[in-house]
Amino acid sequence: MSFKVNEHVTWVGKIDWELRKFHGEELSTHEGSSYNSYLVRGNDKTVLIDTVWGPFAKEFVENLKKEIDLNEIDYIVANHGETDHSGALPELLREIPGTPVYCSKAGVKSLSGHYHEDWNFQPVKTGDKLDLGGKELIFIEAKMLHWPDSMFCYLTGDNILFSNDAFGQHYASEHMFNDLVDQCELFREAIKYYANILTPFSKMVSAKIKEVVGMNVPVDMICPSHGVIWREDPLQIVNTYMEWAAHYQENQVTIVYDTMWDGTRRAAEEIARGIGEANDDITIKLFNAARSDTNDIITEIFKSRGIVVGSPTINKGMLHSISALLDIAKGLNFEQKKASAFGCYGWSGESVKLVNEMLTDAGFELINEEGLRMLWSPDQEAVAAANAYGNQIGKALA
Numbered sequence: 001m002s003f004k005v006n007e008h009v010t011w012v013g014k015i016d017w018e019l020r021k022f023h024g025e026e027l028s029t030h031e032g033s034s035y036n037s038y039l040v041r042g043n044d045k046t047v048l049i050d051t052v053w054g055p056f057a058k059e060f061v062e063n064l065k066k067e068i069d070l071n072e073i074d075y076i077v078a079n080h081g082e083t084d085h086s087g088a089l090p091e092l093l094r095e096i097p098g099t100p101v102y103c104s105k106a107g108v109k110s111l112s113g114h115y116h117e118d119w120n121f122q123p124v125k126t127g128d129k130l131d132l133g134g135k136e137l138i139f140i141e142a143k144m145l146h147w148p149d150s151m152f153c154y155l156t157g158d159n160i161l162f163s164n165d166a167f168g169q170h171y172a173s174e175h176m177f178n179d180l181v182d183q184c185e186l187f188r189e190a191i192k193y194y195a196n197i198l199t200p201f202s203k204m205v206s207a208k209i210k211e212v213v214g215m216n217v218p219v220d221m222i223c224p225s226h227g228v229i230w231r232e233d234p235l236q237i238v239n240t241y242m243e244w245a246a247h248y249q250e251n252q253v254t255i256v257y258d259t260m261w262d263g264t265r266r267a268a269e270e271i272a273r274g275i276g277e278a279n280d281d282i283t284i285k286l287f288n289a290a291r292s293d294t295n296d297i298i299t300e301i302f303k304s305r306g307i308v309v310g311s312p313t314i315n316k317g318m319l320h321s322i323s324a325l326l327d328i329a330k331g332l333n334f335e336q337k338k339a340s341a342f343g344c345y346g347w348s349g350e351s352v353k354l355v356n357e358m359l360t361d362a363g364f365e366l367i368n369e370e371g372l373r374m375l376w377s378p379d380q381e382a383v384a385a386a387n388a389y390g391n392q393i394g395k396a397l398a
């Protein structure tokens with residue numbers, strides 16, 4: 001499969017309809033994904049930008065041969081070394097050895113580290129150009145968006161920004177343009193992608209966008225390396241990224257709990273009721289961490305101004321679905337969000353203190369330093385305490 005992006009650019013990637021986990025088993029991809037590779041033809045030179053994930057290498061090269069005689073590819077650009085984009089380089093470079101591979105300086109390290117091949121690397125930095133005849137490809141380093149080696153490139157004349165992972169979505173669609181797909185699906189996947197992958201790099205996202213906007217070049221299209229191409233109002237995703245990068249919050253609180261014998265679940269539901277009684281504007285969402293998709297919960301946390309986290313005590317600790325979630329949250333480095341803890345116990349009762357410690361360590365501001373601890377299954381008095389605790393949280397988030 002291939003299709004024309006415009007007169008000079010052809011998409012030659014792979015739509016991965018079946019992908020359900022990415023980064024090993026770390027990230028859920030309910031809607032599949034795509035690995036976008038672009039063939040750009042100038043008047044004199046032809047360049048291939050990125051390839052596809054390794055399992056599709058043979059299919060990719062065979063497909064590419066239907067589009068072009070491989071010997072007519074003058075240059076390869078590897079905007080990023082992660083193997084979902086570089087995975088077909090070994091297969092391709094066996095066919096056209098010696099073809100120059102343009103990448104960032106860190107890209108040489110990354111590609112060498114992944115493949116241990118002596119390829120014809122041509123390291124580039126921001127502002128370096130490739131003359132294709134009638135148009136140029138300008139390189140823009142994009143360090144930590146989201147790896148040290150990440151890079152964008154901009155095609156003059158056609159005014160296309162090839163942004164690699166930035167502005168992408170794990171979203172397989174037969175309609176590969178933003179104006180042809182369901183907008184709710186598109187933005188649901190775009191925000192999940194940002195929340196789970198780009199949140200820790202938000203400061204770099206803002207700075208890089210300001211740098212690119214400061215170049216004062218027209219952008220008619222943004223071609224990311226995953227998901228659909230932004231051709232209708234392409235700057236909408238740039239502006240949305242600026243919002244997401246600036247401590248994004250909706251008027252939402254997310255309650256996440258796990259439970260053994262339903263005590264902590266009952267408390268979660270009463271806390272939800274208490275929040276709603278004290279704050280009738282706020283959207284309240286409630287998840288059992290063990291039964292819900294972790295990355296979907298992370299997306300809800302990203303959207304929230306506060307979270308409430310509950311676990312009963314087990315073996316002097318907390319249930320592992322909660323500790324794992326909080327460990328992921330710490331890595332994502334959320335900022336300017338409030339949090340509160342609760343949980344049931346039968347005897348030692350350490351979980352709430354430990355949840356509070358993990359929340360603090362992850363950068364959340366505690367609404368209540370003590371949290372809510374409930375001995376045994378909540379009785380009428382404990383249910384009233386959970387409701388009052390919810391009231392306090394609802395007011396704190398107003």
Ligand code: FEO
Nearest residue numbers: 080082084165225
């Ligand atoms: Fe899509 Fe960072 O790889």
